[in-house]
């Protein structure tokens with residue numbers, strides 16, 4: 544995957560140049576001024592789309608790479624399967640090549656904006672992180688028990704109320720994420 548990351552980075556410049564060249568070739572068939580053709584090829588929306596798509600794709604690979612190193616390969620693999628399935632569906636469902644390109648663009652744009660999160664993935668990531676932290680700290684994992692609300696067994700135990708119970712599920716995921724990142728400490732529960 545590291546190789547794939549650097550390959551994409553290398554291919555990035557080439558791919559964009561290719562897009563620019565083919566656009567220029569197409570536009571040259573029209574009676575347009577050279578400057579117009581040049582600026583459309585360099586900065587037109589097709590070039591912009593190609594540039595962004597490759598950028599975000601590369602970002603996704605980097606995200607998966609850091610995920611596999613921080614949480615574990617099995618979680619990264621789950622996410623790869625998830626994105627491959629979605630991208631594959633986009634390709635199969637698209638009626639034209641341009642539709643496929645646009646949908647790919649939108650998928651990667653939205654994924655990038657959300658930092659490649661989804662409710663489904665968040666839960667899996669959280670469980671894997673809980674396990675990893677419990678392993679690291681030698682904490683009991685509750686004998687298979689996890690709290691239904693915070694999805695962990697390290698914040699509190701089976702016999703105490705969940706300190707996050709008043710939060711929405713989305714807020715819980717965010718709070719637990721911050722705690723695991725060491726950016727938030729909950730007051731000690733009695």
Ligand SMILES: [Zn+2]
Nearest residue numbers: 690692693705
């Ligand atoms: Zn809880």
